[in-house]
Amino acid sequence: MDQMKPAGVLAPYAGAPPPAPAWYRWAIDQLPERSIFECDGVPVELLTWGEVGKPGLLFLHGDSAHADWWSYTAPFFADEWRCAAISWSGMGSSGRRPGYTFDAWAREAIAAIDAAALDNGTGTMVVAHSLGGYPALIASAREPRIRGIVSLDSAIIPQDLMAEVPRPKPRPHKVYVSEQEALGRFRFMPPTIGDQHYAVDHIARRGLHEAEGGWTWRFDPEIWRDLESRSGENLADLPRRAQCPLALIVGERSELIRDEIATYMRGIYPEGTPFIGIPDAGHHIMADQPLALIAALRSCFAYWPERTP
Structure with a gap:
């Protein structure tokens, strides 16, 4: 979850984009095709890169x-894959729902396979970060076209530790006088590591929109209201219900997947799952x-099991 606090890392740039390396500038210049599809009558934002007919890769x-979190990652795969990223309902430029569930988001992921023309007969790979890993796993139990899931720091926490997990409280967004002010207040939660401020700026800037009185954040502040009780999912069951191979990539300094949680997760994922x-x-x-992640994903895909009939 991303929240805004004083003295964000972008404040010193006074609204200007931070300096960025050549690889990042190249990736951002590979503009996606932007479109909208509907799921359950709700508009869902869709970004696509690469040619139709290549193997599908869904971020x-x-x-x-929002979907633009992947704008500087997906282009590195577009030569070999038909790539797509969506914004879940209630986030990015997608529409809002009266209430949110992991099941509804799973339906959106499945619908994206057709909307983005990802199915070339070989199956679609899915890369899912954090909360996105839960609907991805639910979708894989229902959709045989999902060939595999690589989850990124998607924590499944044992019940006895759940009380320690902070949950966002629904509250109206603050409206900032200017885009510069909003960018200056942006902070990741948990905080980011390192000085890749160009990535932080891109993520924050694409997450803003103009509203009455100024600038505010795109996501629905009501996302977490009753999300877990509405969903009714036992998250610990999801990895074993998946009908495809899985892999998990984690940050070694992750605030969410600490040693005891990593040990627990190894026990609930299928034997042999790469961590x-x-x-x-x-x-x-x-x-x-970002570059280490791209390299890790390339390695995963290179050795991914072939799909069997």
């Missing part, structure tokens, strides 16, 4: 985020160590 973001650590990365791996 799913986490809590209170890959990204050094010097926290929860937001794509912001902390």
